[in-house]
Structure formats: C-alpha cells, structure tokens
Amino acid sequence: MAKKRIVLNFPHSLVDKPITYHLVKDYDLIINILRARVTPREEGLLVLEVTGDKRDLDRGIKFLKDLGIKIESLAQDIKWNEKKCTHCGVCLAICPTEAFIMDRKSRRISFDKERCIVCENCLRACPYKAIEILF
C-alpha cells in the first residue's frame, strides 16, 4: 500500500467532473479530501490524500494528468516547535484531524505530522507561535 498527499489545480472546464469518483471507482484508491476550494466556473484546488496499491496510485495520477490537471506534491508543511510549546493544548480542539495529541499522563503535547492536513487552524490558535508553516 502506498500513500501520497497531492495538490490538484484544475481549470474551470473540469470543475464539474466527478474526478474523485473515478479515482475510487476505476483505480481502487482510498481518497481523503484534505482541503478544497472548488467554485463553479472558476479554477479548482483540491488537496487529496490518496492511498492504494502503488501501481493503482501511479495510474490514477496519470489519469488526472491526462485530464489536464496540474499536480504537485503537498509542499507546505506544519512545523511544531517543541521548545516554544507550553503544552497548554489549545491546538487540540481546533485541529480537525487530531494531529496534536496530549499524553494523558504527562499532559504534554506531541505532533503527528502524518495526520496533519495543513489546514492552518493551529497557526492562528497557538498563542506562543510554536507552530510555523514551512514552504
């Protein structure tokens, strides 16, 4: 099984196409929409986590490219600066994917980057600037 997080930019002509449906149905991929900005008659942006057999994954991505969709790997990254973190935990309730976890015993925060979908909620919520976005 392989996993990839990709950013799709597609022209407005493709906005109405059920691309995610095809990825699931035709290529047997598990998809998770991390972020989306899709507006009728405009360009679309979709951040997907795609999981599946390595070969299916490659074929799925080829399918998207052939449709005229620009594909990039997820380049933005959330960095958690443990030194600056005071372990207050205010990031916990605002994170949609539970990427921040508080250990029940130590009451200290840890960050699971794998779960992060770069929604940036935590950036504005952290009072100590312990969370940064890297480009």
Add this chain to the structure above:
Amino acid sequence: MAKKRIVLNFPHSLVDKPITYHLVKDYDLIINILRARVTPREEGLLVLEVTGDKRDLDRGIKFLKDLGIKIESLAQDIKWNEKKCTHCGVCLAICPTEAFIMDRKSRRISFDKERCIVCENCLRACPYKAIEILF
C-alpha cells in the same frame, strides 16, 4: 500717620521726572517702591507705599495728579487660602518681605498681608495653588 498703597500710571513725558524725590523732599512722605516698570520714552508704572501725615499724604497725591499722573489705589491683592495650604513653607524663602511667617512651634504658616508687596513670587512657588491674586 497714614499709609496708602497706590498705583501710578504716567505718560512718557513724565518718565524722566524725579517724582519720588519730590514726595520725600517737599511733602515729607516715606515712600517704598513696591513694583516699578519705568522705561525711557514709554509709559511708566509705579507701585508705591506712601506713609506720612494724613494732610501731607493728600497734598502729595494732589501734586502727582496735577502733574498728569493717573492714580489708583492698589487693586491687586494676594490672597492666601489657608484651607489649601499644606504648611510646607516653600513660600517663605521666596518672599522678599517676609509676609509669610512660620510659627516655630506649630510649624504652621500665616500670612501678613500688610507686608505683602504683590511681587507674585509666591504665586508660582506654591505647589498647591493656595495663593491667588485677586483683581
């Protein structure tokens, strides 16, 4: 003996005249210059305390009036507001006539209006605005 405090306003033509000399010499009056603003070729202002025999005093004042000098009684007055006074005593050292007195025992201030020459030094010195000038 009578005493009068008067304000003299005289025209520039009289500025060079030795009027105080005449008051002493011809009318046998004791004079004390309380304030003066006398500038060559301008109008003059003189605040005098004049002491002497009642008759001499009246004659002296008539002499001044006849010279064309405008005479007013001293209309300005320093008022000491005992309620506002904190009895710090800062007025003592700045008063040229010892009109403010501190009782050695009570360490409280009193004001002897008779001694006041309305120099206004105390007005600026009093931090509590306990001294006012009345017009």
Add this chain to the structure above:
Amino acid sequence: MAKTIKEINEKIRKGKAVVVTAEEIIDLVEKKGVKAVAKEVDVVTTGTFGPMCSSGVYLNLGHAKPKIKLGGGKAYLNDVPVYTGFAAVDVYLGATALPDDDPRNKVYPGEFKYGGGHVIEDLVAGKDVRLKATAYGTDCYPRKEIETLINIKDLNEVVLYNPRNAYQNYNVAVNLSDRVIYTYMGVLQPNLGNANYCSAGQLSPLLNDPYYETIGIGTRIFLGGAIGYVAWSGTQHNPTVKRTKNGVPKAPAGTVAVIGDLKKMSPDWLVGTTFTGYGVTSTVGIGIPIPILNEKILKYTAVKDSQIYAQIVDYSEAYPKGLPGSLGEVNYEQLTSGKIRVKGKEVPAAGLSSYAKAREIAQILKGWIEKGKFLLTEPVEYLPSVDSGQTFKPLKERPVK
C-alpha cells in the same frame, strides 16, 4: 492537631518538612484519610501557567547625562509604548501594550505579533531592548530626546507588578454563531466547533484555598521562576460567586496582585503571548504554597478536577453584550478529557492554561521548600472573602452632559 506557620518553618529550616503538590495530595488523602495526612503533610504546593493580561513591570532606567524627565513625556521599549506618569526615570510597561503603528484589527483578524508581553519576555531573557523617548525639557531635566539600547542587568530596578493574576476558576468559552470568532479565549470555531477553558483546575492556587484562609497580602510565592509575594487582592476579585458545597467557586472568583524582582526571573515563566484577532499578553507562571495548618485546610487542597465546575459561556453574543446566563456547567475532569457536551452536541475542549507547566511549578516550589530555601509567611492581611460581600460590578454609564 493544628500546626502553626512557625512550626512548619522550623521543619523547613531543618529540611524535614513534608511537602506534596496539590495533585499528589489527592491520592494521598484518598489512601490514608484526612486525619493521618493532616498530621503527615506540612505544605501543599500549587501552580498555574496561563495568559494573565493585567501584568506588567516598572523599570527605573537611571539618569542619562544630561538628565531627561520622561515623566509627562513619551517613551517606548522596542516601539511598545510604556507609561511615563511617574518621576523622571521610572516607567511602566504593560503586557497588552501595542506599538502605535500596529494595525491591530484593521486587517482582521489582527496578527498582533509583538507587544508588551513580548518585551517583558525579551527583558527577562537578557536581550537588549531599544529605549526611545521624548520629553518636554525643564531647567533641571533639559534633555528632550534619547535613543539607546538597555539591558535588564544595567537597570536599577525592574519590578514585576501584576494587578490581577491567578484567577480562581474561569469561563469555558464557546461560539454559538456561524462564523469563526477571535477572542482572548482563543479562536472559537462556529456552531460550537470547540470549547476553550483556562485554569489549572486541581493544581490552581486559589482553587486549593477557596476561602483565602492561608493566602493573603505578604504571602511568599513562586513568581516567574523566582520568589515573589502577594501584594494585594487582584482587580475583579469577586469572592461572592456561586460555590459548590465544598466551597469551590463555580465561576471566575478570587484574584491576586503579585510582585517580584524581574531580574531574578526566567523567560520560561513569563512568555510573550498572542491571541490572533484579539491582542497580546503575557503568560505568567505562579505557584503558591499552602500551609497545612489543620484538617479543614488539608481537605480544601485535596480538591480534584471532578469537583471543580465552570460555566460555559457564548463568546459570540452573551459575553460581548454582557448578557447574563450560562449554557451549562462542566467539571475539569470532563474538560481535560478533551470532550464536553454543550446543547446536546459533543464539543472538543482544550485549555489555554498549561497543566504540564502548572505541575512543573508546583514541583519546583516543592523542591525549594524541601531544600529549606523557601520559608512560608504569615499574611499581614487576608484577602476579602465571602463575608466581605464584595462583587464584581459593571460600569455604570452616565452621560457627561
């Protein structure tokens, strides 16, 4: 088996005092019972580490040559305005002060990158700070401007004086509206998207001495990593709120004003803090020791999260409009579990106050006392308690004309 502070201090001096934290005492009392533990334990240490807006420092800068009278002039530290309403070279810097040119919420939500709380952190960290000031000039203070780097180690006094810290309990903030709101309780997602609370709960100083029976003016405390003192009751001190049967306030209640020498403190415990869309502040670490003078006081310190309740308040409308009413109450066991129920909905809950740091403070203070480095004090005056009738009043508006 009542003890006196004098007796406890005697044991501390000999290195024989038994000290536990407000967290450790809970299990101890559950295991051994109040009677036995009241005999055994001498001091319970508490801790809290959260954003506390009414915090600040006053600095005596020393005289420049020629002398300048900052009093009545304008002065800035790293572009953050300080107050000059004092003698020539005393200034006060507050945690929430912002540079004159900060756009604030003009670009909403404002970023509030740097302000008073950050200057305090930089000062205490030993960083150079830029002083810039203008004055009107007098005969004895003729100079009219100055710009220089200053460093905490060169200044005469740098005193942390916080008019209100260590709130005894606080609200749980939620957002009933359909848009994100940015508050001093953090970012609140629409439609009950999250719930933020702000208390160290069972570790919090005033929750362990609910009626202020040991804490008062003169109480020696942990403040910002050094020794400090309670100087006064804090602003908005409000002892008369609703309480549980065991005396614990169910809403924001008591507060303290605290004082200490900033030169001895550490940037670990005085952290510059930003609330997006709201402003800046300082996060302050405070720990207060509670002498176990008798069983009643011990019982109070054994309070646990499940016994401490807070009110859920809507910050989209009720709070800003000053409307009364709570959406319900929850206890800190529920809150720290990370999920509470509000209006039938499960809502993720998170704290603004660091429990891990509060625990660390209680442990440090425990260490100081155990090593005989920190003696307890008898307050010179107690804080107003329930019998004072003191309440937190709104501002009555009266037209000027």
Add this chain to the structure above:
Amino acid sequence: MAKTIKEINEKIRKGKAVVVTAEEIIDLVEKKGVKAVAKEVDVVTTGTFGPMCSSGVYLNLGHAKPKIKLGGGKAYLNDVPVYTGFAAVDVYLGATALPDDDPRNKVYPGEFKYGGGHVIEDLVAGKDVRLKATAYGTDCYPRKEIETLINIKDLNEVVLYNPRNAYQNYNVAVNLSDRVIYTYMGVLQPNLGNANYCSAGQLSPLLNDPYYETIGIGTRIFLGGAIGYVAWSGTQHNPTVKRTKNGVPKAPAGTVAVIGDLKKMSPDWLVGTTFTGYGVTSTVGIGIPIPILNEKILKYTAVKDSQIYAQIVDYSEAYPKGLPGSLGEVNYEQLTSGKIRVKGKEVPAAGLSSYAKAREIAQILKGWIEKGKFLLTEPVEYLPSVDSGQTFKPLKERPVK
C-alpha cells in the same frame, strides 16, 4: 529587655501600648535615658508629607455594555492619559501624567495647572471624573469608544500603588546661575537667592530606622489617610550612600514602594501638586510605626534634626548635567531655622515637605495604635540595606546601531 512584635501587639490589643511620635521621643530619651525609655515605649510613629512623583493608582472600571477592551487602546481621565497596557478594564493613572494638549514648557515657565496628581485628588475627594476612551474592537469586545462620568464609589478597585515614596533624606537645592530656574525642588532664585529642602527630618520614616531593621515588605503603615502597606523597596533605593556615625544617610538613600485602597483614603493626604516650569505630581502623606524592639532601635528613633545632614546641590548646572559634588552640607536644624550659609552667603531656606502635616500624621497613627485599631506587622522580607551593596546607577547609553 528585647520585646517582640507579638508582645507589642498584645499590649496594643489591650489598649495598653505606649506610643509616642518620633518628635516626642527625642525629649523623652534626653530626659529619661535610653534604657528606661526602651522599657517604657512600645512604638514610635513617624510621618512625612511631601511631593512624591512615582505615585499612581490603578482602577478597575467594570465592563460597559457592550464590552470595550481598553487594553491596547487609549483612555483619559479628565483629559489626563492613563495607561491601558493591561486587561480590558484595568487602567493605571500616574501622578505626573499631563493632558496631551497641555502646552508644557512651550510657554515658559509652564503653568501645569492639572495633571495626574490632581485627578487622583479629585477621585479620592469623591468628585465625578470624565472617562474618555477609544479601543480597536475585537469579537469579544466590539465597542470602540466610550465617554462617561465615573465616581470612585462605583468602581471595582482603586488601588494606590506608588513605586517610590518616602525618600530617606534628600538634596538641598540652590541656583548658582544668574536667572530664575523652575525645578521639581521649586522656584530657585538666581545667585543663591533661596535654598529648598524636602524631608520631614527627624519625623521622616526611614530616617528613624536608618538601616531598615524594622521596616520591610508587608509593614503596615498610614497611607493617604488609610491603612496601607510597604509593598517593596522603592525605585532608586540606594542604601550605600555616606552616613553619619549614628547611621543616618547624608544624601538621598532608601525608598519604599507602598500600596493601599484609595477608596478609604482622604484628599487631605493626597494632594494634586504643581511645580511651575516643571510639571505636576502628587503630595502623599505616609506614616510608619517603628516597634521599639530593643535599645538600639530606640536610639535610632531619637535622632534629631541637628544630627541629620543633607547635601547642597546646584540645580542650575550640577544636577541637570549629572555632575558629582556638593556645595557643602547642612543639618535640618539649620534648614528649619530658615537661614543657611552657602559659599559664605546667607541664604533663606524653605521646605517642600510639610513638617506640620508630618507631625499630624505621626499623631494620627499614634492615636490609631493607642486605640487598638492598628496592629504592627512583622515584615515578610527586609529592604536591602548597606550590606546589599546596592547603588543607584546612571543610564549607560549605547547607540542603537
């Protein structure tokens, strides 16, 4: 025959304590001797009433509807700017603050008719004061401006917190130049026209406890007509100056920071003050009780004006330029006689500190203690004394780039 504070308090409670003022003690000791008086007298009360620039109050205004966050905004009381670097509705008002539009010394010498010290006097006198404020607005504090009358009785807390008061001794100010100068030591006439001093001398609190052996953090005092406390050593606290054989500093030395509830104070003891050409300030009344714990402490309180020396300083050049050196020293007996000699010239001398009011304060405090209404406190920490090595340092200037 050492006594403890506890024992003295026991006598105070019973109405049996023997209390005399720092003035009365002088004769008593001269008549009966140290040994007898140390046995007889329990408390010596001191007093001082003079301009103290590092004074101010913080106020909690309560929340308006809708709520406004003054923190980070701008606020004025009777047009005098207050500091808003705190939580939403806490502000600090300093004694020397001036309205933004005060011409200051633009028209020299400035009149400085109204400022912080006067607002404090108006507040404590129960007069309505005009609050005007603007704020940047947040989701939880949406309001952006307010203008209203406020009155001390309606506010939550109004706390007098003065970072530096009750200077232990001070300079004698003279003017060697040939023009009038306007200083915080008053109007000084040219060519040694007058000499101004500022201390209650033998009645002054810290001159009666020269090494701070009884006065410390937590000491209960008379402050502004009510009960207050010493909160900290004051800014510019400088114990290491030259002293006479009997320990009395010969230059400005120790200072204290003090705190108290403004609501309980009186405008008689907190007076708005103007120094023409200099600025505004507050004249503060403070009285500190000294427990006669032993003969040594008693001896200190028996100090008299003829044993207390002050330095004569030129305020036309030496002071503004920060040049060292004194034009000589005089004692307070000479100063209070109204004439001193400086550079061979007889100079009229006057005080800025009211001896009559200092005496009144010492008498009031004596009455409180005699009636059992005021108990003494044990300081929770002493002020830094000579052995601390603490000195008052100048500002080291370092270019920013």
